[in-house]
Amino acid sequence: MxxxxxxxxxxxxxxxxxxxxxxxxxxxxxxxxxxxxxxxxxxEPVEGDLVALIANLRHRMAGDLRDAGIGCKWEVQPCDPLPWLDAANALHVLRIFQEAIGNVLAHAGATEIRIGCREDQRERIAGVAAYVADNGHGSIDMASRQAGKGIASMKARASSLHGHLDC
The missing domain is CATH 1.10.12 (Lyase 2-enoyl-coa Hydratase; Chain  A, domain 2)
Structure with a gap:
């Protein structure tokens, strides 16, 4: 490729x-x-390192964010390696982040984006919480949600990783 x-x-x-x-x-x-x-x-082998994976994405998208006048705050905490984070799952993670950042660029009217992750638990199961947040005008309206496939795609990808997506 x-x-x-x-x-x-x-x-x-x-x-x-x-x-x-x-x-x-x-x-x-x-x-x-x-x-x-x-x-x-x-x-590329990431050896389960979520922080390195999303750091590379942040680097790749820095120009688009800068061109859009959006500052980027990096809020990651060290995370233990994730044994399930192989190439296929890494692509799912990257596509979720990419779509979320794209939604900020297209819909939020934001001036700042925060990208982060930390170790967390959900239903007493150890894992990681990863997020994209912005200071824009709020969530995408229902008409936009129904017209696009981005959020549904992110939810499906998160589900395939045994995760959960909140918008």
Whole structure:
């Protein structure tokens, strides 16, 4: 993926910039390249390290947040390795975070986002609580929730990880 699709996207992005293509084209290619990098990141061995996994995502999304005028507060606490956090589950985690951050960018009108995780328990079962929070104008209205599939997708991914998603 990295060498094939990644190389093609880098070339297409360079050509678009050289030919002064519209900003929408350049941004679309840039997002596709960033998404590919996130997917490739999920394939790297993380050895159950949730903090490292989401730190890399934070790094990947820093430009989009900066361009949107949104500051990012990093609120992670050390977490023990998660034995279930393999490549497939890492991609689920990254996609949940990516969708949550995308929702902030698209809907919240926020100036600050907080990304964090900490060890926690739910129903007396040890685990981790991970979150994306913002200082925007509140939750997405019901019409937006019904029109999109993002929240339902995040809930399904969380469920497949034996987790729970609150919005």
């Amino acid at each position: 990295h060498d094939g699709i990644g190389s093609n996207l880098i070339t297409a992005l360079a050509v678009a910039r050289q030919q002064n293509q519209p900003d929408t084209t350049i941004k679309t290619l840039s997002r596709a390249l960033a998404d590919l990098k996130i997917t490739v990141d999920s394939l």
